[in-house]
Structures are given as structure tokens and as C-alpha cells.
Amino acid sequence: MIINHTEIEVVLLKICTLLQQEVYHYNWVGFYLLNEEKRELTLGPFAGKPTEHTIIPVGKGVCGQVAESGKTMVVQDVTQISNYISCSINVLAEIVVPIVKDGKFVAEIDIDSHAAAPFNKDDEALLETIALKIAHLF
Numbered sequence: 001m002i003i004n005h006t007e008i009e010v011v012l013l014k015i016c017t018l019l020q021q022e023v024y025h026y027n028w029v030g031f032y033l034l035n036e037e038k039r040e041l042t043l044g045p046f047a048g049k050p051t052e053h054t055i056i057p058v059g060k061g062v063c064g065q066v067a068e069s070g071k072t073m074v075v076q077d078v079t080q081i082s083n084y085i086s087c088s089i090n091v092l093a094e095i096v097v098p099i100v101k102d103g104k105f106v107a108e109i110d111i112d113s114h115a116a117a118p119f120n121k122d123d124e125a126l127l128e129t130i131a132l133k134i135a136h137l138f
């Protein structure tokens with residue numbers, strides 16, 4: 001089955017919207033896609049308030065660090081991250097999960113929360129399962 005770029009964006013947006021609506025502490029949910037040539041992440045579909053951070057260099061902030069490491073990063077207190085990129089003064093915590101296809105990082109799921117230390121192993125498991133299930137789209 002071949003799926004086009006528009007259909008992929010629709011699927012990703014539905015995931016963002018569903019997660020934001022159904023998980024009380026997911027205040028902003030979005031996908032960042034890797035532009036390997038430029039070594040940067042580009043904002044894809046998201047649910048929540050618009051952000052000025054539509055491009056993030058690999059290595060910068062939580063999203064950029066996950067792009068570099070390929071590992072899930074849970075930040076229960078964003079004030080503890082020295083190169084944190086703040087999307088909103090209301091964000092207290094963030095979880096970013098890599099999406100890997102054929103052994104290579106291709107994108108990530110980024111969740112911002114306005115709650116203090118809200119993330120647990122269930123959040124990680126849910127988001128990592130989603131990342132595995134949708135990796136074929138990239």
C-alpha cells in the first residue's frame with residue numbers, strides 16, 4: 001500500500017489531536033521530522049498552541065538531543081535542562097520519543113505538559129508503541 005504525503009500528515013494530526021484530547025497532561029503534542037541534509041528538525045503536524053520553534057537544530061534542546069541520541073528523553077522539570085528551548089512559559093515538563101525506521105532516526109513525537117513531573121513509564125510505553133507502529137510512514 002502506498003500512502004502519500006498528505007495522507008501521512010492527516011494520520012499524524014489525528015494522533016496528535018487524539019493524544020492531546022485523551023491524556024489530561026498532554027497540553028501540546030507534535031511531530032518533528034528530520035531534515036538529514038540540513039541536520040535539523042522541522043515541525044510537522046501538531047495539536048496545541050502554535051509555536052515559533054518550527055526548525056530545531058540537531059543537538060539543541062530536548063528535541064535536538066533526542067534526534068542526536070535516538071533515545072527517549074523524559075524531562076520532569078524543564079528548568080533543569082541547560083539548553084532547553086521553551087515553547088511556552090506554561091511548559092513544566094516534556095517527553096520526546098524518537099521514531100526510527102530501518103535503524104535510522106527519522107522523526108519524533110514531542111509532548112509538552114503544564115503539569116509538574118507528570119510523566120511515568122506508561123507514557124513512555126504508550127508513545128514508544130505509537131512510534132514503532134507509525135515508523136513505516138516515514
